[in-house]
Amino acid sequence: MTDLICVGAISGSFGVRGEVRLKSFTSDPEAVADYSPLTTEDGSRQFTVQLTRQIKNGFAAVLGGVETKEEADALRGVRLYAPRDRLPSLPDDEFYHADLIGLEVYDTGGTLLGKVNAVLNHGATDLLELAPAGGGGTVLLPFTYDAVPTVDLTAGRIIADPPEGVLPE
Structure with a gap:
């Protein structure tokens, strides 16, 4: 498990005074500021975060x-x-995405299906992007x-019972 968890991303500037557009990945979107100061993945930069207002797809924020x-x-x-x-x-049935990435996925019979590359969400539910053990393109x-x-x-590891047709035959 990683010691750092991704809680947000900067999607660009907002206005002309140095504010940024901030997407929050926390379950309570406004809580992203509660974990301030936040760092870049490599730890080279650290920012205090102050949300100034809600905007489409996130928040306007001032970063220290x-x-x-520019x-x-x-x-x-x-x-x-x-x-x-x-x-x-987190409760027992919830997980940080960072903890799932890299886990091996087995079917209920113990056969290795692949490894989790990413956790995606396109609105309906989270999807695990798997790199199949036998090679080929990823599956969701x-x-x-x-x-x-x-x-x-x-x-x-993860034990999965994939719906029919999800994995290649």
Whole structure:
């Protein structure tokens, strides 16, 4: 498990005074500021975060040390991370995406299906993007209790019962 959890991303500048457009990845979107200061993935930069207002697809925010529109524009695409120990503990049936990436996925008979490349959400439910054990293109597995009855972080594996047609024959 990683010590840093991605809690937001900068999608560009907002206005001309150095504010940024901030997408929040926290369950309570406004809580992203509660975990401030946030760092870049490599830890090279750290920002205090103050949300100024809600805007379409996120928030306008002031980041410590960002003064101009050009500085804000230069941060487009930067993901912001908080240390795991600043985040709330999760119930047994919830997981941070960072903890799922890299886990091996087995079917209910013990056959290795692949490894989790990413966790995606396009609106309906989370999807696990798997790199199949046999190679080939990635596949998307719905991250629902029916399709993924067991996540064992201690053992570093997921047990899945994929719906018919999800995995190549």
